Every structure is written in C-alpha cells, then in structure tokens.
Amino acid sequence: MTALIALIRKDLILYLKDKRALMLHLLMPVVLAAFFGSLFGGTPSERTSKIDIGVVALDQSGIGKKIVDGLKADSTLRVTELSEAEAQAKVRTGKLPVAVVIPAGFGDRAGDALFSGKDKPELPLFYDPSQSTVLAMVKGLLTQQVMQATSSAVMGRQGSASTDRYLADLPAADKRSTDEAQLGDFLTSLKKFQDQRAATAAAAQPAASGADDAPAGGMSVPYTTKDAALSSGPKYNGYAHSFxxxxxxxxxxMGIDMGIGILLAQRMGIWNRLLAAPVSMTTVLAGRAISGALIAMGLMCAMFLCAMLIFKVEISSPAGFLVIAASFSMMTAAFGLLIAAFGKTPEAARGIATFATLIMVMLGGAWVPSFIFPEWMQQVTLLVPTRWAVDGFDAVTWRGLGLAGVxxxxxxxxxxxxxxxxxxxxRFRR
Structure with missing residues (x-):
C-alpha cells in the first residue's frame, strides 16, 4: 500500500508541475466551452439574437410598403433596405444570410392572384447556401406579411376594382360549377361590403384621403403561441452542455497523455526500473490508473466550478455530479492504460489515439447535442462511452434528473x- 501511495503521489506532483498540461486540460476547455455555450443559447437571461436580412423594395405600392413595414416590425428580424446589387453582393460574401426582393408591381399582381390562383408573381430570395435553416424561417415570416398586406388591400374598399376583375373572370352565372358559384356568391357579398364602406367613408369624410381600407387589418395568423420550456431542473443553460x-x-x-507517458517511460528505461523495484506490475498499473482518475476528477470539478461562477450553470444534484464525474474519470484512466498497452511507439499511439478520441467525442454529442443526429445515428452512438458521459452531465445540470437519472x-x-x-x-502481462 505504501508503494501504491508513493506512485500516485509521484504522478500527481509531476502533473501539477507541468504548466503546459494544466493550460491545455483546464484553460482550453473552459474557453471553448464558453464559445460553444454562446452558440447553444447561453444563459436563460441572454436575449436571442435577431436574424439579419436584406430587403430590396422595388414595389412602391401600398401593398409593397406594408410588406416592408411588417418585416421591419417583426421582433425576430433586423431588416436593412438595399439595392438589388448590394443585396446580392452581401449574400454572396456571407455578410447577410438572406435577402428578399419585392419586385415592381408585386402588390397588384399578388392581389389579383389571391382568389384566382392564376399568374402568381414571383418573390426572389437570395440566400447563403450555408444558411438554409434561416431561409426557411424567413420564408415563413414573409408569408405572414404578404398574406396580411395583400388581403388587407383586396378586401378593403379600395380593393373594389380587384373584386370586379374576379367577378368578370368567372363564367356566366348559369354556367358556373359548384365551386365557381360559391366563389361568385362570396365575391358579390364582398363587393357589396366594399361599396357600403366606400359610401359611408365618403359621407363621413368627403375630403379624407389615404384612409385605412382594411376591414380588419387583413388576414393574419389567427393565433399566438405561449412557449413554456419544461425540464425537471433549472432553466436550460447552453453553457451546461458545452462544458x-x-x-x-x-x-x-489527458488520458492520451497518460498513456503516452507510459510509452515514453518504457523507451527511457524508467518502466523497467519501476518493475525492478519490490512492487508488482499490478501495483504500478493501479498507481497510474488511480492518479489519472484523480487528475481527471479534479479537472472536471474545476471546469464546472468555473461554469457555475462565471456562466451561472446550476448543478441540480451534487451527488449525481460526483457519481458521473468519478465513473467517467475511471473510464478515462483505463482508456489511457489501453493506449499504453497496445501502442507500439509514442508517436504512432498519439496519432491513432487522438483520431479515435475525436471520433468518440463527435459521436458522443460533445460538439453538438446528440438529439440533432439522425435517428439511426442516435442508436449507434449508444455504443460510444462519451455519449453516456455527456448525457450523464446533462442529467445532473439543466435536465435536473438527480442521482437516479445518472x-x-x-x-x-x-x-x-x-x-x-x-x-x-x-496485454501488459503478455
């Protein structure tokens, strides 16, 4: 037991004296975790950033202006008006994810196509190929604004001319199909409503101009959402997953470095001198494994202490955190021994081990959450130890699952x- 304690103490002292290793294993993950945490949403108090889009407003009609004003009023967008050439240049160089072009005459043509569905005008969108998700979001918001502005203009009293054109395009009353007859009845009622509003407005304000012609502001989304984020623990904190x-x-x-250290000790003859001492190989390996696990445990605790103090990460179950940190530390120490056991040279072992580690952390959801993986990949990653480690730390932080969940x-x-x-x-015994 005395020899085992001496071996553990020796490894800990050597590691703490290596400032480069401390910086690599403690400072670098904190910096990178802060970066990735900001990408994942940061703390609950941080405001969600707006989407920057460009708008080329070539249509100066009432509908065109209402579409632009509606986009500018949307709380999720930051709109910049540009010329078409400027919009293309900014999207092409990655300075804007999406640019919308509202061509001249778009409002009138969209109004004509609202009920007929014929000759629909095109709305050009320029987008960065790497921002296809943003494109889908902008198209959804754009649909809302176009429908509201177009229906407002068509159904208002100033849309009487469009209604007349709709009615004129329909066949004679005795030759209409069932759908055409129903559309004709609707348009006839709408025409009467528009004429009545026009007469009332003319009598009340004969000199007024530019009055609001929308009966009820046009068609809009008939609902609002009430978002409620649910988890068993504290509010979601993007920094928790990134750390x-x-x-x-x-x-x-660090486990790789531990394994490479054993290979270097073998090359320099230190390993043989250790085995020549009155200690067994099992004691030497146990000393390396325990010291490696203690170092890993200390590093993980230090990282999450930084996360708690600086980035407001909450640990819902300290006992659960210690359990998952200890089990992961033991796995890391055993992984280091495995590298040393099967590595032929330090150089070759480092390259292979680094590649294997990067694959494991990628599949384990260390870079991006595993729930965004395809379903088949999520099942495959259950065979990777890092997937269980990341899920375990998530469980005792923002998921709040407690000790039972880890x-x-x-x-x-x-x-x-x-x-x-x-x-x-x-392998060592062989």
Whole structure:
C-alpha cells in the first residue's frame, strides 16, 4: 500500500508541475466551452439574437410598403433596405444570410392572384447556401406579411376594382360549377361590403384621403403561441452542455497523455526500473490508473466550478455530479492504460489515439447535442462511452434528473472502464 501511495503521489506532483498540461486540460476547455455555450443559447437571461436580412423594395405600392413595414416590425428580424446589387453582393460574401426582393408591381399582381390562383408573381430570395435553416424561417415570416398586406388591400374598399376583375373572370352565372358559384356568391357579398364602406367613408369624410381600407387589418395568423420550456431542473443553460462536451473531450486528451507517458517511460528505461523495484506490475498499473482518475476528477470539478461562477450553470444534484464525474474519470484512466498497452511507439499511439478520441467525442454529442443526429445515428452512438458521459452531465445540470437519472450512464462508464482495464492488464502481462 505504501508503494501504491508513493506512485500516485509521484504522478500527481509531476502533473501539477507541468504548466503546459494544466493550460491545455483546464484553460482550453473552459474557453471553448464558453464559445460553444454562446452558440447553444447561453444563459436563460441572454436575449436571442435577431436574424439579419436584406430587403430590396422595388414595389412602391401600398401593398409593397406594408410588406416592408411588417418585416421591419417583426421582433425576430433586423431588416436593412438595399439595392438589388448590394443585396446580392452581401449574400454572396456571407455578410447577410438572406435577402428578399419585392419586385415592381408585386402588390397588384399578388392581389389579383389571391382568389384566382392564376399568374402568381414571383418573390426572389437570395440566400447563403450555408444558411438554409434561416431561409426557411424567413420564408415563413414573409408569408405572414404578404398574406396580411395583400388581403388587407383586396378586401378593403379600395380593393373594389380587384373584386370586379374576379367577378368578370368567372363564367356566366348559369354556367358556373359548384365551386365557381360559391366563389361568385362570396365575391358579390364582398363587393357589396366594399361599396357600403366606400359610401359611408365618403359621407363621413368627403375630403379624407389615404384612409385605412382594411376591414380588419387583413388576414393574419389567427393565433399566438405561449412557449413554456419544461425540464425537471433549472432553466436550460447552453453553457451546461458545452462544458460537459468540452470537459469530456479534453479530459480524454489527458488520458492520451497518460498513456503516452507510459510509452515514453518504457523507451527511457524508467518502466523497467519501476518493475525492478519490490512492487508488482499490478501495483504500478493501479498507481497510474488511480492518479489519472484523480487528475481527471479534479479537472472536471474545476471546469464546472468555473461554469457555475462565471456562466451561472446550476448543478441540480451534487451527488449525481460526483457519481458521473468519478465513473467517467475511471473510464478515462483505463482508456489511457489501453493506449499504453497496445501502442507500439509514442508517436504512432498519439496519432491513432487522438483520431479515435475525436471520433468518440463527435459521436458522443460533445460538439453538438446528440438529439440533432439522425435517428439511426442516435442508436449507434449508444455504443460510444462519451455519449453516456455527456448525457450523464446533462442529467445532473439543466435536465435536473438527480442521482437516479445518472445511474445508467455511470454504470455504462464503469463497464467500459472494466473492459479497457482488463484488456490493458492482459496485454501488459503478455
């Protein structure tokens, strides 16, 4: 036992004296986690950023102006009016994700096509190919504004001319189909309503001009949403997931360094001198594994302490956090031993181990949450230990699942630690 404690103490002292390793394994994950956390939404108090779009307003009709004004009033958009050439240049260079062109005469043509469905005008959109998601959002918001402005103009008293054209395009009353007859009845009633509003407005304000011609502001979305974010724990904090992901990644890099350190010790003859001492190989390997696990545990606790103090990350279950951190630390230490056991040279082992680690953290949801993966990939990643580690840290932070929610993840981590450790011991004994 004295020899084991001495080996652990030696490894801890050497690691703490290595300032470069401390910076790589502690400072870098904190910086990267802060960056990714801001991308994932940051803290609940941070305001969601607006979408920048460009608008080329070539249609100066009433409908065209209402569409532009509606886009500018939308709280999710930041609208900049540009010429068509400027809009194309900004989208092409990545300075704008989407630009909308409202061509001349669009309002009148859209009004004519509202009921007939014929000769629909085109609305050109320029977009950055990397921003297809933003394009879909802008198209949805644009549909709302176009429908509201067009229906407002057509159904108002100044849309009487459009109604006349609709009626004129219909066949004679005795030759209409059932749908055409119903449309004719609707348009006839609308025409009477428009004429009545025009007569009333002319009698009340004969000299007024530019009055609002919308009966009720035009067609608009007939509902509003009441959003409620639900989780068992504190409010969602994007930094919680990013610190879990970056912590898992860089602590695995620490495990690689631990394995490479054993290979370097073998090359320099230090390993043989250790084995020549009155200690067993099992004691030497156990010392390396325990010291590596303690270092990993300390790093993870330090990272989440920074997350709590600086980025307001909440740990809903401290006991659950310690359980998942300890199980992941043991898996990391066993992973380092596995690298040392099967690595032939430090150089070759570092390259292969780094590649394998990057694949694991990518599939484990350390960079982006695993729930955005395709369904088949989500099932495949259950075979990757990092997936369980990231899910475990999510469980004890923003998901608030408590100690009971981390036992499956901790059990899987311990299972991988046992497999990696057994393979490493078997290889070393050979």
């Amino acid at each position: 879990a992901g970056m912590g898992v990644q860089f602590i695995l890099f 036992w499956p993840a901790a059990a899987v981590q311990l299972g991988f630690a046992a497999i990696f450790g057994a393979l490493a011991v078997w």
